Amino acid sequence: MADAPRTPPLDQATRHWAFAAGAASLTPMLLQLPNVMAGTIAACAIAVAALAWRQPAHSLIRLLLAVSLVGTVLALSRFSFGRDTGCAMLAAMLAIKPSETATLRDARSLVGFALFAPFATFLLDQGPLSLALGLLATLISLLALQRFADVEAGDTSAPTLRHRLPAIGRLVAMGVPLTLAAFWLFPRMATPLWGVPERALARPGLSDSMTPGEWVDLMNDDTPTLRVRFFGAAPRQEQMYWRGPVLWQFDGRSWTQPGWYRNLPVADTEPAETRWDYEMEVESTDRRQLVALDLPLSAPAGTRLSIDHGLWAEHPQTTLGRWRVQSAPPRRYQAELPQTLRHAALELPPGYNPRTLALARQWRAEAGADDAAIVQRAMAWIRAEFAYTLDTPLLGRHAVDEFLFDYKQGFCEHFSSAFVVLMRGAGIPSRVVTGYAGGYRNPIGNYWLVRRSDAHAWAEVWLPDRGWVRVDPTAAVAPERIYDTLEDRAPGAGMFGAAGGVTPLLDMGDWLRRGWNDFVLGFNAARQQDLLKPLGMDPLGGRGLIALFGAAGGLALLWMLWLSTREPHEADPVLRAWHRMDRRYRRLGLGRESHETADDWARRVATARPDLGRDLLKLSHRFINWRYAGTRTGRLATHEQHDLVRALKAHRPRPPGERR
Incomplete structure (x- = not known):
């Protein structure tokens, strides 16, 4: 049997078009991968492109590249499989794909494979930058495919980009109306038919554990975590404590959430007269735990409250979420503490921090039954002798002892952890609360922006007749003893979200991102039902949406038919x-x-x-x-x-x- 005819070899210009399409498709994916992994894949892609710039690499070199890069990706992902690892593997394969590009058929294979990358990027991020880079990659890929068609037809001339773009624009114009009709009108379901694979690498942010000293990277991250719009009066910035995971268990090093308390009934509260009504736009976290202004009065639809007023979503938040919540500061919060919770809020691991426990027993003996006096004494001590800094040493086995008696310097993790251990040693039920503090008011959109750098930890102590009371030992540090803060490292971001250095340009950029979230990412099934409500029409049901989509889709198909039969514009x-x-x-x-x-x-x-x-x-x-x-x-x-x-x-x- 005769060998199948091979496609023609690539000339240099056509090879460069194929490589350009691959690079453009790889770029948005790399921006969403962890820095070390993205840098490794990018370096490999550059090396492969230089090696195969004029001719394909040897098969042995290709094999070594594939094995080493796949092994590196798996090692960097700690051999965990999920969205991150799958996307990284796709990026790695695309990085070495140019090494085997020898013929026109190989070039088509490269571009076809490359187009998977910008679409896979949306599994990690749905922001406007990812969309813009994806569209640019698609445009370059279409131009490359047009070049391949010209070469296959025997046209070796090199039309300018100005002459190629009209044909590409014609193809785009054919598909855009049908795409928009499908996005806006195709009936959406409240939940998808299938789940999105879990992420192998956890996103930075609040978790259900806290180890003092490990939040430095998080507190240097200015990535937005939620945007808040208040209906009516907003609390003062120093009142903005965004309650997240409540940590009860301490093993001598780390604080964690227990699993037993989540299904217990919500603790009774007596809210104050002040009410805050607001809507939160929460960036995806891949976790079920949400935050809310301390304290939420009730759980919005799709969420529930735990016994300690932690807000939990029914499903992991893999996409942008929007929640309408009401909160109020408590006048009394669980005035009667059940014995099981009291025991959990006093438990300490044996054999840790003997100096702290000795001091706590001494204070108890001196104060008698006055718990509030012990709390005030601890706060006065912190105010007089302790300092705030992000430059902290690695603490040893008796971390609380070392912090309270030796170093006396640290940030919110150290203060809240040591304070709760001291209170428990004195017989005062207490727990650590993590979340965010403060925020930055964007004057352009009149909303509050809370970043990951606003992450904070504070304490709650239980006092007779008052119940749980918030105590923030970090805020007690005297101003003259604050040495190294986030303002020193990243101007415009602070522990309490003071963003005086944020420029109007950044304000405008975040306002545009908020508009993108509202207009595109926040367009869900409920909003689709109300699509024609501004025109005075009743909410659309499933049949109404299908009829409207059918009409719009029919018009879009007629538009495609008209464009495809119309003579193309002549450039000459x-x-x-x-x-x-x-x-x-x-x-x-x-x-x-x-x-x-x-x-x-x-x-x-x-x-x-x-x-x-x-x-x-x-x-x-x-x-x-x-x-x-x-x-x-x-x-x-x-x-x-x-x-x-x-x-x-x-x-x-x-x-x-x-x-x-």
Whole structure:
């Protein structure tokens, strides 16, 4: 059996187009991967492109590249499988794919495989930057495919980008109306038919555990975590404590959430008269735990409250979420503490922090039964002798002892952890609360922005007749003892969200991102039902949406049919004028037949209409010379072109017998 014919080898220009499409498709994916992994894959992609710039790499080199890069990706992902690992593997394969690009068929395979990357990026991020880079990658890929088609057809010329873009624009214009109709009108379900795979690498943010000293990277991350719009009065910035995971269990090093308390009934509260009504736009976290202004009065639809007023969603938050919540500061919070909870809020691991426990017992003996006096004494001690800094040493086994008696410097994790251990040692039920503190008010959109750098930890102690009371030992540090803060490391972000350095340009950028979230990412099934509500129409049901989508889709298909049958725009002005003149003759029944040359057509017209033939023959000769025999360049050629276009436009055949 004869060997199948091979596709033609690649010339350098076509190879470069294929590589450009691969690089453009890889870029948005790399921006969403962890820095070390993205840098490794990018370095490999650059090395492979340099190696295969003129010819494909040897098969042994390709094998070594594939094995080493796959092994590196798996090692960096700690051999965990999920969305991150799958996308990283796709990026790695795309990075080494150019090494085997030798023929036109290989180039098509490279571009086709590359197009998976920008679409897979949306599994990790749905922001406007990812969309813009994905569209750019798609445009470059279409241009590359057009180049491949020209080469396969034997056209070795190199049309300019200006000449290629109209054809690409025509293809895009065909698909955009149907795409928009499907996005806005195709009936959406409240929940998808299938789940999105879990992420292998956890997103930075609040978790259900806290180890003092491990939040430095999080507190240096200015990525937005939620945007809040208040309906009515907003609390003062120092009142904005966004309650997140409540940590009860301490093993001597880390604080964690227990599993037993989540299904217990919500603790009773007596809210104060102050009410805060607000809507939170929460960035995806891949976790079920949400935050809410301390304390939420009730759980919005799709969420529930735990016994300690932690807000939990029914499903992991893999996409942007929007929640309408009401909160109020408590006048009393669980005034009666059950014995099981009291025991959990006093438990300490044996064999840790003996100096702290000795001090706590001493204070208890001196204060008697006055728990509030012990709390005030601890806060006064912190205010007088402790300092705030992010530069903290790694603490040892007795971490609380070392912090309270040796270093006396740290940030919110150290203060809250040590304070709760001290209170428990004195017999006061207490727990650690993590979340965010403060925020930045964007004056452009009049909403509050809370970043990951606003992460904070504080304490809650249980006092008789009052219940749980918030105590923030970090805020007690005297201002003159605050040495190293986030303002020193990242201007415009602070522990309490003071963003005085944020420029109007950044405000505008975040406001635009919020608009994107609201207009695109927040367009869910409920909002789709109310799509025509501004026009005074009732909410659309499933049948109404299907009917509307069918009508819009039918119009979009008619638009595609019209564009596909319409003659493409001619880039050459001389040809455009020639075809326009042909259409004028066609209206007289003398149009040029598809098999006729320009000269044959002019002679046929001269036989039928001698009054038109002489001028048409002159124009046809000029057109033939310009089209097939023209050798002039520069200004003279441009002048001749303009003169011929004017002559073709001016020639207007008239019906028989009509006087000029």
